Amino acid sequence: MEIPYTVNARPDSGLFNAKMGVWLFLASEVMLFGALFTTYILLRVGAPEWPHHELNVPLATLNTAVLISSSITMVMAWASLMMKDFKKYKMYMGLTFLAGVGFLIIKGIEYSHHILAGEIPSTNTFYAIYFTMTGLHGVHVIGGMIVNGYFWGPGSKMWKTEPERFTNRIEVAGLYWHFVDLVWIFLFPVFYLL
Amino acid sequence: MGTNNLTHTAHAVHHAELHAHHEEPGFWRKYVFSTDHKVIGVQYGLTSLLFLLFGFTLMMVMRWQLAYPGEAFPVVKFAAPFAILGLIVMLISGFRLSLGTLIGVLITGLGVLVYVLGKGEERMPDGIMLPEFYNQLGAMHGTIMVFLGVVPLAVGAFGNYVMPLQIGAPDMAFPKLNMASYWVYFCGGVIMLSSFFIPGGSAQSGWTSYAPLSDVTVPGFWGGQTWWLLGMIFLITSSLLGSVNFIVTIMQLRAKGLSFMRFPFFVWAQFVTSFLLLLAFPPLEAAGVLQLMDRVAGTSFFLPSGLVVSGQVWPNSGGGNPLLWQHLFWFLAHPEVYVLILPAMGIVGEIIANNTRKPLWGYKSLVWAVIFLGFMSFIVWAHHMFLTGMGTAISSFFQTTTMIISIPSVIILSCLFISLYGGSLRFNTPMLFALAFLPMFGIGGLTGLPLGLSASDIHLHDTYYVIGHFHYVVAPGTIFALFAGIYYWFPKITGRMMNEKLGKVHFWGSFICMNFIFFPMLIQGLAGVSRRLYDGGQQYAHAQGVLYLNEVMSVAAWVMAIFQLIFVINLFLSLRRGEKAGSNPWEATTLDWTATTSPPLAHGNFATAPEVYHGPYEYSVPGHDKDFIPQNEPMKA
Numbered sequence: 001m002e003i004p005y006t007v008n009a010r011p012d013s014g015l016f017n018a019k020m021g022v023w024l025f026l027a028s029e030v031m032l033f034g035a036l037f038t039t040y041i042l043l044r045v046g047a048p049e050w051p052h053h054e055l056n057v058p059l060a061t062l063n064t065a066v067l068i069s070s071s072i073t074m075v076m077a078w079a080s081l082m083m084k085d086f087k088k089y090k091m092y093m094g095l096t097f098l099a100g101v102g103f104l105i106i107k108g109i110e111y112s113h114h115i116l117a118g119e120i121p122s123t124n125t126f127y128a129i130y131f132t133m134t135g136l137h138g139v140h141v142i143g144g145m146i147v148n149g150y151f152w153g154p155g156s157k158m159w160k161t162e163p164e165r166f167t168n169r170i171e172v173a174g175l176y177w178h179f180v181d182l183v184w185i186f187l188f189p190v191f192y193l194l
Numbered sequence: 195m196g197t198n199n200l201t202h203t204a205h206a207v208h209h210a211e212l213h214a215h216h217e218e219p220g221f222w223r224k225y226v227f228s229t230d231h232k233v234i235g236v237q238y239g240l241t242s243l244l245f246l247l248f249g250f251t252l253m254m255v256m257r258w259q260l261a262y263p264g265e266a267f268p269v270v271k272f273a274a275p276f277a278i279l280g281l282i283v284m285l286i287s288g289f290r291l292s293l294g295t296l297i298g299v300l301i302t303g304l305g306v307l308v309y310v311l312g313k314g315e316e317r318m319p320d321g322i323m324l325p326e327f328y329n330q331l332g333a334m335h336g337t338i339m340v341f342l343g344v345v346p347l348a349v350g351a352f353g354n355y356v357m358p359l360q361i362g363a364p365d366m367a368f369p370k371l372n373m374a375s376y377w378v379y380f381c382g383g384v385i386m387l388s389s390f391f392i393p394g395g396s397a398q399s400g401w402t403s404y405a406p407l408s409d410v411t412v413p414g415f416w417g418g419q420t421w422w423l424l425g426m427i428f429l430i431t432s433s434l435l436g437s438v439n440f441i442v443t444i445m446q447l448r449a450k451g452l453s454f455m456r457f458p459f460f461v462w463a464q465f466v467t468s469f470l471l472l473l474a475f476p477p478l479e480a481a482g483v484l485q486l487m488d489r490v491a492g493t494s495f496f497l498p499s500g501l502v503v504s505g506q507v508w509p510n511s512g513g514g515n516p517l518l519w520q521h522l523f524w525f526l527a528h529p530e531v532y533v534l535i536l537p538a539m540g541i542v543g544e545i546i547a548n549n550t551r552k553p554l555w556g557y558k559s560l561v562w563a564v565i566f567l568g569f570m571s572f573i574v575w576a577h578h579m580f581l582t583g584m585g586t587a588i589s590s591f592f593q594t595t596t597m598i599i600s601i602p603s604v605i606i607l608s609c610l611f612i613s614l615y616g617g618s619l620r621f622n623t624p625m626l627f628a629l630a631f632l633p634m635f636g637i638g639g640l641t642g643l644p645l646g647l648s649a650s651d652i653h654l655h656d657t658y659y660v661i662g663h664f665h666y667v668v669a670p671g672t673i674f675a676l677f678a679g680i681y682y683w684f685p686k687i688t689g690r691m692m693n694e695k696l697g698k699v700h701f702w703g704s705f706i707c708m709n710f711i712f713f714p715m716l717i718q719g720l721a722g723v724s725r726r727l728y729d730g731g732q733q734y735a736h737a738q739g740v741l742y743l744n745e746v747m748s749v750a751a752w753v754m755a756i757f758q759l760i761f762v763i764n765l766f767l768s769l770r771r772g773e774k775a776g777s778n779p780w781e782a783t784t785l786d787w788t789a790t791t792s793p794p795l796a797h798g799n800f801a802t803a804p805e806v807y808h809g810p811y812e813y814s815v816p817g818h819d820k821d822f823i824p825q826n827e828p829m830k831a
Contacts, residue, residue, distance in 0.1 A: 001364035001798035035477035122492030
């Protein structure tokens with residue numbers, strides 16, 4: 001017997017295996033970041049004073065724009081495959097990857113400013129939670145880029161043999177990438193604006 | 195593939211290729227890096243049994259210190275000759291796969307273990323245990339038993355091996371992920387074990403790792419606590435991969451006709467357990483990352499302002515909150531209690547239905563109780579924290595939810611008890627363990643009620659009563675159910691029955707010893723003896739009347755070890771000499787027994803996809819010539 005529903009959806013659940021898997025994984029990710037946001041709230045309400053306007057809002061706004069754009073190109077990459085246009089897929093997936101690189105560069109500039117100014121995790125709980133949460137988010141971005149880079153490069157060979165399965169893979173990778181984007185949408189106001 | 199244009203030669207080539215594809219994989223792919231859920235299940239099983247044995251050994255060493263505080267541990271002296279004796283035994287039996295070799299290996303292993311642990315100025319100079327080492331043993335006993343022993347055995351081994359067979363699936367939904375989760379678990383275990391050998395030793399702040407103690411004990415990367423955190427991150431990752439795999443497998447790969455209310459109870463237990471693992475573990479992962487930052491990057495997540503350690507102001511920024519750790523920890527660790535108990539209940543349900551030759555009483559109530567239990571387990575965590583000064587309003591909330599969660603537990607236990615009524619019971623070894631589970635878990639559960647009430651908890655908190663309570667749940671509760679499962683599914687896994695006589699000796703010995711170990715703890719706890727005391731309470735006036743129990747418990751623990759050796763011998767003896775079992779030796783109804791051979795086919799489990807026609811426990815149905823109707827066999831109209 002072979003494992004069923006690796007490509008086609010099971011009629012009663014409406015999902016293929018990997019898509020259900022990634023949704024469950026994202027549920028656990030919600031709990032992970034949920035616990036960290038809870039930590040943030042607890043530390044902040046317990047602090048006698050909380051630092052304001054310490055972070056670079058324009059750079060973070062730019063980063064938000066970069067990440068949202070990358071979510072759009074990710075959808076376009078998947079849509080291109082649905083329309084059987086592999087060239088366009090390559091372009092959009094490449095753009096998604098580059099946007100990830102751009103995000104990390106901008107984040108790196110921000111980090112280096114703080115570290116050079118002596119503002120490091122041990123300075124106070126604000127920088128501690130800022131570096132921990134954005135750092136963990138950064139790790140998630142890197143993870144997504146590794147997956148996207150693989151599907152842009154060596155992994156895209158599957159398009160020739162199993163196009164449907166490959167399209168599914170891009171959809172699953174896209175769900176994860178949108179989640180990483182979504183986490184940033186929460187991080188940005190929480191640390192930079194509030 | 196078979197198009198009409200293919201020539202005969204092409205056909206031959208194609209056949210040869212096909213044949214090559216189906217060739218047996220080599221040793222490494224077959225037994226070590228296998229993606230077959232059955233091999234992975236056995237890997238989980240053997241690894242976790244070794245960890246259980248190791249965790250138990252740590253406890254036996256601790257029990258020496260508790261029974262005879264400050265006296266030299268005599269075993270250390272004999273460890274080296276003991277190990278050499280084992281080598282000689284191995285030599286005599288010629289290193290063949292035989293009982294003699296096995297006993298030799300066990301003796302050598304135990305000798306080397308005690309020698310390594312016992313030697314050294316940091317642990318037991320001249321055989322006398324240092325307090326720091328006692329704390330290490332305590333912290334690692336808890337961690338190893340829960341995260342490396344019981345959960346991997348209950349979920350990783352039984353879930354992996356049995357669940358796909360019971361739902362008629364060819365394998366897990368993601369076989370490579372399954373292999374990855376085993377190896378990530380293995381790495382976590384190696385990190386935990388190697389932490390014993392770094393300077394300063396392993397973690398020593400209890401399995402709960404409460405801050406600020408855990409933050410400041412042997413600080414920095416080369417402290418045992420840091421390794422504990424790294425190990426935990428591996429174990430959590432492994433659980434996450436596993437739980438995603440389990441849920442997808444159950445939802446997507448169940449056989450035709452196997453609707454949710456036709457699931458064997460064990461499958462339901464694994465299903466709910468997986469959700470608990472999936473959603474409760476990430477907050478501990480977050481907490482682990484935060485504590486890692488505290489220890490390595492100098493942050494103060496769990497360190498309050500103005501913390502003084504050994505008369506020195508601790509050089510951190512402060513502003514953190516030690517209670518935060520407790521909240522994040524118990525948000526996992528309370529659902530974890532149900533992760534420990536639910537698969538056990540599932541196993542007991544299977545065995546009771548099979549050996550009473552009756553359907554489980556109240557199957558639907560059982561299922562809804564398990565679901566409700568899983569849901570409630572997320573909102574009871576702070577009953578572990580009544581004494582932290584959270585405030586009475588919050589305590590009242592968690593006290594109420596705790597009382598509510600006892601209802602589904604009682605429903606499950608009642609259903610299993612009532613299932614016995616009117617059945618023609620078969621008292622084989624798995625059934626004995628399953629039957630013992632019921633009163634033992636009953637004692638464990640009922641002794642928990644006074645701990646869940648915030649008033650009586652003031653007296654009982656952090657005493658030996660707590661230890662007695664949760665060990666009754668986990669040791670004669672869960673571990674008995676796991677033993678029952680091993681005796682029950684051993685014929686499916688190996689094709690041979692386990693020895694009944696040795697099994698019964700193992701059962702009665704363990705059953706009596708368990709109660710001599712854990713019941714005195716309840717008595718000591720009520721008398722006010724605190725847990726985690728290095729000397730077992732010698733210096734407390736109020737403890738003097740119950741101190742004699744320390745020796746009773748220790749001797750019972752050591753005697754119990756002998757009965758576990760009988761189990762190990764039985765395991766290996768039956769592997770070679772056990773009576774041959776057919777595909778369905780227990781005359782069971784579920785797909786794991788009725789639609790597969792013993793052991794099941796290496797790839798794909800089933801020769802043809804099974805189809806399910808009715809519920810899981812159709813035993814003794816009137817008007818049928820045999821007293822069980824397999825799930826894949828239609829019932830007579």
